[in-house]
Amino acid sequence: MNIITEPQGNFGANCYMVSDTDAAVLIDVFKVTDKVRKFIKDNAGKQMLILATHRHFDHVTGIYDARVLSGAAVGIGALDACGLESSEDSLSARFALNQTEFTPDYLLNDGDVINIGSLSIRVIHTPGHTVGSVCFAVANVIFSGDTLFRQSVGRTDLPTGDREAQKESLKKLFALTEDYTVYPGHAEPTTLSYERSYNPYI
Ligand SMILES: [Zn+2]
Structure with missing residues (x-):
């Protein structure tokens, strides 16, 4: 499995481009950049999927443009689907950004397993930053x-943020027995394992 990372936009949101011999997955897209365009082109012919970790505009x-360009289906946590359907809910309207609203193809729930080519992606519902936030576990990697974050956690003061829920979600992640690299x-x-020991919010 190969992972390309591109921090995008003013907030530096990471767009992850994950590929294997027969599968390609985009995780979070603020913008279809040259890198994203190249990733889609380089992986043409593979099974392709676009996932979002949560509803926020960054x-x-x-994602809409990436979907049009690649023809790939889009999945997002069921309770955050509104972030694709409404620029109010993604907060992009608040930042005067253009967002084309659309209905996602897949609504993801805790424990769902997405099999795409040789990749098996497990959905972990982790409410707190938003009510529909999810993490994606693939092999020994978690897209969180x-x-x-490294030595930090997401803010909980935006709409549907919930500090108590976030604590429970972090407990759920730290209860995983295997070690994972966290993106x-x-x-x-x-x-x-590093965050279990050094994250000041735990
Ligand atoms: Zn966010």
């Missing part, structure tokens, strides 16, 4: 969105 504004929604990767 993670979803480019704005739930868990967060912003900034650099980390590992679950």
